[in-house]
Amino acid sequence: MRIGELSRETGVAVPTIKYYVREGLLPAGRLTSPNQAVYEESHARRLRLIRGLMEVGGLSVAAVRDVLAAVDSPEPVHKVLGAAQHAVTPPVGGDPEGLEGARHAVAELVRRRGWRVDLGNPSVEAMAVTLATFRDIGHGAFEEVLDDYAEACERIAHADLEFVGRTTEVERLVESVVVGTVLGDAVLAAMRRLAHVDASARRFGVGPR
Amino acid sequence: MRIGELSRETGVAVPTIKYYVREGLLPAGRLTSPNQAVYEESHARRLRLIRGLMEVGGLSVAAVRDVLAAVDSPEPVHKVLGAAQHAVTPPVGGDPEGLEGARHAVAELVRRRGWRVDLGNPSVEAMAVTLATFRDIGHGAFEEVLDDYAEACERIAHADLEFVGRTTEVERLVESVVVGTVLGDAVLAAMRRLAHVDASARRFGVGPR
DNA sequence: AAGAATGGATAGTGGCACTTCCCGCTATCT
């Protein structure tokens, strides 16, 4: 496959493909002469993965690079999970007012649920920052739903692990972890909105049906 | 309060505050003379809300404007929910290969769960695009977990409605809907990651404890 | 009285994800 075909195949413009190669997201094609190269089906697959992570997952080029590095690394799955999460968790913004208290609330939650989670985990901090923001803007009562969220998340995590375990091709198991992590967020967010609409319709008796 | 104090109070630079006023995110201060204005505590609260939506919720200035318009509108709560969701749902990117089939999968899910959701809802389309992307990159098996996700989301939506119902100040009820929708996503994503780490630790027997 | 701060407006900045342009070469059509 030449670059033009790759472009047609995936819907990604040729200069964009070149850009991704320069940025280290996509391996270069195999040169057959000083200015001709061939691309394999694996390039097309990788390219679709890149676009999915960016367009649906909302990742930046830099984040995609980190995530793909995790996918390609020979680490065991649970280490890759950590690396992928680290790459995906956006660098936390400024630190809000009640951050210390929010950190404590997260630690308490982790303890209550008996989660085997290191409190240095970036998601712990991300959650603390979010809870602190809830407090700052006067909606600290949100913390009362945390346990409901936690139970829901336990169920989701269990299902996610099942899904990953079902992946037949072992060499793409790590990829399915990463994809499930990133794109799963998008599905979850969309589905939560649908559930909101439904719950709201039931309570206020409006909408279809 | 003058603009300098407002800036110190909220940690937002003075030119940035002026920018938000120009962009219609923040009402202007009340002029006491041609070049002096006073700001109330409400401005500080609104400013913190803006920063929270942007930094934690990841919304653009334009999205924040739309969300705040919903907050300020005199519509009933369930209408505001729809408007807020519309404002928050990022315009869907390109349409992937198997979009039609994915749309069908979403419609089936909605039918199965008996959700009172209009299939024209932007979140339906967002979810279809995401599922189509899963298929495109060879992880269509993800759809097998949709029902687990759905049950988890029903629980979450129920808890969210409870939370909103507990809001005592009626005039900020709509705000709590919007905040819960936007920042709740961030909490949910972070918590799902923590649950992943825990589930992975249990299955592979690593990590703390 | 003097220095700092303000409202309002215009222009400029830095980061990001491309996109354009160019060169000399190669593949393909006729």
Added chain:
DNA sequence: AGATAGCGGGAAGTGCCACTATCCATTCTT
């Protein structure tokens, strides 16, 4: 064999976004 299209590689440019800097005349603070 010649014409035409496509290619690899690199440098520069584009458009958008969220600010940020500068300016001026006025007003507040000390």
